[in-house]
Amino acid sequence: MLVEESNIKIANQSLCILADYIGTQSKLNLNDASVCAENFIARLLNIAYGYKLENINLIKQNASVIDLYDKENKISVQVTSSSNLAKSKSCFENFLKYKLYEQYNELYIYILTTKQKSYKIESYIKGNYSFNPKINIIDKTDLLRKFQGLDPLLQKEFLSILNEGLQTNNVQNNQKSSNEVSTLCNVITLLSEKIGTNNLDINCEIDPQRKIPLRFRNKADLIEEQFFNLSLKYQPILDDVLYNSDIDSNMHSKISFYLKDKSSELLFKNDMDAEKSLKELIIFVEKIFNDASLCYDEMAIKFYLIKHLTLCNVFPLTRKELCQI
Incomplete structure (x- = not known):
């Protein structure tokens, strides 16, 4: 070089x-x-x-x-x-x-x-x-x-x-921590600025613990394991961000509606293949950061999206699927 x-x-x-x-x-x-x-x-x-x-x-x-x-x-x-x-x-x-x-x-x-x-x-x-x-x-x-x-x-x-x-002699140690916090802040801010069409019936909410097995079927154990491991690292950071910032319920609501709309769009496009759709959703959010010239932590984004999957904001279940449970 x-x-x-x-x-x-x-x-x-x-x-x-x-x-x-x-x-x-x-x-x-x-x-x-x-x-x-x-x-x-x-x-x-x-x-x-x-x-x-x-x-x-x-x-x-x-x-x-x-x-x-x-x-x-x-x-x-x-x-x-x-x-x-x-x-x-x-x-x-x-x-x-x-x-x-x-x-x-x-x-x-x-x-x-x-x-x-x-x-x-x-x-x-x-x-x-x-x-x-x-x-x-x-x-x-x-x-x-x-x-x-x-x-x-x-x-x-x-x-x-x-x-x-x-003090870039300590950058390798400090950059990662700073990047994780800023990613979680930015992903909330960026996603809250997006507008979803919200075509889904708000009553489609279900028990989050039944969500992953239905969406990912044979991959459920893998997704749950990934979410558990990511939570050990990122959940305390997210808790701190939410506690110490001015993120309000309106922002949370906008994020929820937008993720439901966008993730459903990808899910239908991929013939209900949740694994493929999740990968595309992560790439989509990363593109938001790239377009805004923002640095980001890939794993922090993945954690945030899987967390919303367990909250039924990513790949929400339809009424037909609920009847099949």
Whole structure:
């Protein structure tokens, strides 16, 4: 493998770890990591973009609009874990409100997690200042593109900062735990954003303990064993996520309806072959993560889906099947 290719893979992995960690902390309403990341991101941006960013809080405590500034190049940056439109729009509007364009020619909004595909903010030009959401709202993907164009010495310096800031000598031990928690958070969030047609009769609920044997027949023992082993590892994590986050009953209900609808669609398509349908459902959820540029833990997703299978939210039984029991 070429050194440059190896550098890009390491940088990508490290930036994904940071994004997953910040995203998980935010979902649990723990925002200290976002604040601590400001100086870290400043150092990375300085190398990737050639800036001389400093933390504005060093000269002005609790600055309300921007976090980083480069006086010489007239660059300003807000660092945030929130990727929603309201947050970015508020930053842009306050930048204009306080006439910061008189001090800085550019405002960048760096999203610590993953930015949206688009932002409904009009491009703006006033004197030397300009703002284009397609250019000025950036995240790890944009940072990685800049990294790819750096010469080997600067890439080495960039990776050194990543290694120091993320303590990647412990990444193999810490990444897995962080990834498991973030996967369970994200799968709940992502699935709750989907809309199912809910064609199934809500009265088709049955005793979960009779579900696996009917759906998987000769493979029931294997599925039950897999679920038991996965539960030993992931159930405590899920319990902690549900207890410490703001996931409400409405989100649970939306997930339930969506999984019933999607899993039934796959089941009918595969002539009631539950084993094949489960594999396709796992692949489908993984694609949701890939489309959103999110890292994920395959086993955490499998656990979550089998758990919903036992709750009758995956491959729910029809009335005809119930009569055959």
